[in-house]
Amino acid sequence: MAKSVVWFKKDLRIHDNAALAKAAEAGAVCCIYIVEPSIWQGPDASKQHYDFILESLRDLYVALKKLGATLHVLTGEACDVLERLHAHTPFDAIYSHQETGNYASFMRDLAVKGWCKNKNIAWHEPIQSGVFRGRLDRDDWQRLWTQHTSQSQTPTPERLVSFQPLVEQVKPPTAEQLAIDLLDPPSRQRGGRSQAMYVLDDFINNRSESYRGGISSPLSAPTACSRISPYLTHGCVSVREVYQRVMYAIADETQEDSRRAKGLRSMVSRLYWHCHFIQKLECEPELEFQNMHRGYDGLRENDWNAKHFDALSEGRTGWPIVDACVAMLKHTGWINFRMRAMLVSTAAYPLWLHWKPVGNWLARHFLDYEPGIHWSQMQMQSGTTGINIPRIYNPIKQAQDHDPRGVFVRKWLPELRQVPDPWVFEPWKIPDDLIRTVSKVSPPKINAPIVDLEMSTRAAKQKLFERRGRPEVSAEKSAVLNKHGSRKRPVLRNKPKSGTAPPVSPQHTLDF
Ligand SMILES: Cc1cc2nc3c(=O)[nH]c(=O)nc-3n(C[C@H](O)[C@H](O)[C@H](O)COP(=O)(O)OP(=O)(O)OC[C@H]3O[C@@H](n4cnc5c(N)ncnc54)[C@H](O)[C@@H]3O)c2cc1C
Structure with missing residues (x-):
């Protein structure tokens, strides 16, 4: 049976996770997350990001356990960790989502690509949102984005066959041990899939009617905005899942001009901007x-x-x-x-x-x-x-x-x-x-x-x-x-039909 490593990166979930699903289809899996000191010591990282990830990893651990697998949190530079893992427990392939991260993670990915080539290990990287690699025709981008976000979500495997890595397991280091910037806002949002679901449901059911008119003032914005951003960043939920949940709620709304429907439509248009901006960095990491x-x-x-x-x-x-x-x-x-x-x-x-x-x-x-x-x-x-x-x-x-x-x-x-x-x-x-x-x-x-x-x-x-x-x-x-540049379409004011593009507002009207 083929053995694959599932490398969780900015996709800390089992839902709509193409990397996990494809690895499970191929055979036995070993699920890992790598704490990479050099990335954490970068000038853009802080303790709040690290702690949010550790919280999200706890949820992921529980979810994987229910499928019959364990999450192994390993510390070290990615190539060294993979080398150690492979020396003790040979595997045939790595599955991880494409990542458009910072320059350090881009360079790390190039190193991992080289390592895989040397070892003759296949590295499969499915996309995880409407961001595309390689030569891209910007004129076609919106069509590709709509196609991806409207497609069915990847089903979660019902059961995983797992294999254990024969490497020493130690507790993940603390932020202090990693020498991360110790910034830790006392009232930050907590990490994890369950928190992400709570925030999304609460927005859709209770807060979306305040979105329009509420998102510009710093007084009303903390509750009027969806607050889903950290969960999208760390992949506790996929852009596609959020998009589809909101689109269903719009379709269910009986009054298409209600404050709630308008709020939901405005919010979902921002998911387009989410990917539009990430695509810029994907095309030009030097930005x-x-x-x-x-x-x-x-x-x-x-x-x-x-x-x-x-x-x-x-x-x-x-x-x-x-x-x-x-x-x-x-x-x-x-x-x-x-x-x-x-x-x-x-x-x-x-x-x-x-x-x-x-x-x-x-x-x-x-x-x-x-x-x-x-x-x-x-x-x-x-x-x-x-x-x-x-x-x-x-x-x-x-x-x-x-x-x-x-x-x-x-x-x-x-x-x-x-x-x-x-x-x-x-x-x-x-x-x-x-x-x-x-x-x-x-x-x-x-x-x-x-x-x-x-x-x-x-x-x-x-x-x-x-x-x-x-x-x-x-x-x-x-x-x-x-x-x-954006090839934006005019703002849609009417109720979207399922499978159509979301309403897209031009960037200068991103707040009201
Ligand atoms: C200087 C600057 C830096 C920013 N840095 C980040 C960042 O690091 N991470 C981040 O997620 N957002 C960033 N934003 C965009 C925006 O401010 C946040 O996405 C938003 O405040 C997050 O709160 P929310 O989830 O409640 O947003 P909502 O208004 O509820 O929007 C829903 C989602 O749409 C996306 N989105 C919203 N506005 C934008 C936008 N203008 N451009 C692209 N995507 C958008 C986000 O994923 C957001 O979670 C930045 C904006 C500015 C001006």
């Missing part, structure tokens, strides 16, 4: 550290300002909504799309910080860190894609629009609780005599903004638009557009 449009090289790289970065990352820029978002992120590991975009825009324009170090800092803070979405969005919000109209968010206007009574900023910045409404978004403007009146005990500690917002934004715009205007930069734009 993690290189400007998408090379004409923007040198724009910010030599202007690094450590004081600005420290103020941003310590939540003391002086702009209340920015600092409140940083406080929330440190506490929960999540903020909504609009606030992420505003944070990056503030970093990129008034603070004039290059997207790479800011992106690493945010990657550690986002529990749902998904390199494909993250790096493309970092570049988009920083104006280095060359194909998107730069959106520069004014943090004071954002606060007025999305937190009009100052509830959010007062929640996360206790020092602003005593500041009256008129000054809550610009507390440095509060008159001195009023400070003494409102705070009888001690005056609130108010940071003045680290830079003058208007002047610094104007200077940033000038530098950016000077670059955009250069003939060689605008000439290169169509090549970038051709490679990475």
Whole structure:
């Protein structure tokens, strides 16, 4: 009987798992997860990601046990672990889903490919979402995406025949032992398939009617958004399963114009964007550290300002909504799309910080860190894609629009609780005599903004638009557009029929 290793990577589930199903069809399986120290020591990893994965592995262990197999968590560099495993327990093939991860995992995959070739071991890598490898015609991408997400989910094997690896089994190391960045937001979402199902059901049944209209404000977004992102990132649930569950709920909805139906339709369109962005990194892994449009090289790289970065990352820029978002992120590991975009825009324009170090800092803070979405969005919000109209968010206007009574900023910045409404978004403007009146005990500690917002934004715009205007930069734009641009279809307003593409909203209307 053929022996295969099933290597779980960013697919910590047995449901809709093509790698597991194909390996089971081929013969006996040995299920493994590899804790790779070099990947965990990267600048984009943190303890919250690791702990979330360990929680997810517990659910996966239980699920595999019920099928008659064990999950073996092995530690070491992937090629060394496979070599050890193979030396003690020879196997014929490896099955794992295609992974579009960070550059370190891309290089690791190349090394594993070489190792398999040397050992004459077949490595089967089925796709796990609407992201495709190899030469890709972007014009055809939407059709392929729809085909994949509308196909039946892969059935879970009823029973697994397993073989035991004859290698020493030790407990997975702790984050401290791995020397991972120890960031650990106390109120982050917990990992695992059961949590993923709870969050998805709760969204579909109870929260989706608040989606439209609720996702832009940092006050309503934590409950209005689906909150499925970390479970998609680590594969506790597949994009296809989420897509189909939501599409069924839409089809079941009797009133197609109900708030719930509209919310579900809007949410499902984001699953398309999920894969669209990851596809960019799949086609060009260098996007993690290189400007998408090379004409923007040198724009910010030599202007690094450590004081600005420290103020941003310590939540003391002086702009209340920015600092409140940083406080929330440190506490929960999540903020909504609009606030992420505003944070990056503030970093990129008034603070004039290059997207790479800011992106690493945010990657550690986002529990749902998904390199494909993250790096493309970092570049988009920083104006280095060359194909998107730069959106520069004014943090004071954002606060007025999305937190009009100052509830959010007062929640996360206790020092602003005593500041009256008129000054809550610009507390440095509060008159001195009023400070003494409102705070009888001690005056609130108010940071003045680290830079003058208007002047610094104007200077940033000038530098950016000077670059955009250069003939060689605008000439290169169509090549970038051709490679990475969306071939979006118009927004669908009506009830989707089963098997049709979801409603797709253009990227600039991703929040309402
Ligand atoms: C600078 C920046 C960095 C980001 N980094 C990440 C990241 O590392 N991982 C990540 O999953 N999302 C990222 N996003 C996109 C978005 O903010 C999150 O997907 C969303 O906030 C997750 O919450 P949710 O699951 O409740 O989203 P929902 O609004 O409920 O959306 C459902 C799903 O659709 C996908 N999605 C939603 N918005 C987008 C988008 N704009 N682009 C691509 N896919 C989207 C996600 O998979 C999300 O889970 C980033 C956005 C910005 C501006």
